[in-house]
Amino acid sequence: MFVKICGLSTAVDVAAAVAAGADALGFVLTESPRRVEPGLVRELVAAVPEEVLTVAVFREEPAAYVRAAVRAAGVRAVQLHGNHPAGAFAELADLGLPLVRATSAAKAAGADCGDFGEDLLLLDAPVPGAGEPWDWAELGARPPAGKWLLAGGLSPANVREAIVAANPWGVDVSSGVEVRRGVKDPDLITEFVRAAKAR
Numbered sequence: 001m002f003v004k005i006c007g008l009s010t011a012v013d014v015a016a017a018v019a020a021g022a023d024a025l026g027f028v029l030t031e032s033p034r035r036v037e038p039g040l041v042r043e044l045v046a047a048v049p050e051e052v053l054t055v056a057v058f059r060e061e062p063a064a065y066v067r068a069a070v071r072a073a074g075v076r077a078v079q080l081h082g083n084h085p086a087g088a089f090a091e092l093a094d095l096g097l098p099l100v101r102a103t104s105a106a107k108a109a110g111a112d113c114g115d116f117g118e119d120l121l122l123l124d125a126p127v128p129g130a131g132e133p134w135d136w137a138e139l140g141a142r143p144p145a146g147k148w149l150l151a152g153g154l155s156p157a158n159v160r161e162a163i164v165a166a167n168p169w170g171v172d173v174s175s176g177v178e179v180r181r182g183v184k185d186p187d188l189i190t191e192f193v194r195a196a197k198a199r
């Protein structure tokens with residue numbers, strides 16, 4: 001099970017996620033209480049092992065802004081939230097980085113990973129990063145094909161149940177490993193990764 005911890009902003013939390021065995025770390029570079037500057041992200045990702053994917057998260061910023069921020073931050077992947085035409089992903093191909101298309105499950109009925117040229121599809125709640133679960137079982141009849149991440153209201157307490165219900169390729173969490181909005185708890189990060197990867 002691929003596990004991404006999103007909305008990181010401190011070296012302590014990054015280290016906790018890496019030590020716990022997270023496969024990807026997300027840094028929010030768009031408007032949010034979790035927003036971090038590209039320069040800080042560059043410092044935070046410097047010590048992250050190569051096999052861990054570092055991901056910059058955006059929501060409907062222009063491609064030129066995304067390209068500049070990604071280069072300044074030194075991350076290894078890009079996640080786009082919002083209503084993007086398929087062309088938005090092709091426009092960023094020159095970065096040569098994996099692209100994650102994040103959309104709400106409601107808008108993604110029948111979607112498959114790769115429909116917009118993305119490398120990973122993330123199915124989230126309608127409001128990203130709000131810690132709101134959706135009915136994961138809805139996907140049961142027709143889950144996306146390919147690599148897709150389940151997100152939205154996950155926590156150490158419910159991630160196992162969600163994996164069994166939705167059968168995703170991976171999971172993504174932010175609020176569920178926080179003590180309050182924007183403040184992560186290293187112990188919750190460890191618990192989440194352990195629970196998600198348990199067999």
Ligand SMILES: O=C(O)c1ccccc1NCC(=O)[C@H](O)[C@H](O)COP(=O)(O)O
Pocket residue numbers: 006007026028030031032033034057058059081124125127128129130131132151152153154172173174175176
């Ligand atoms: O985290 C934010 O505030 C945010 C703002 C704008 C776009 C995306 C954002 N976060 C992306 C994510 O962290 C995912 O949506 C997340 O894994 C799911 O969030 P949560 O329900 O809080 O676990």
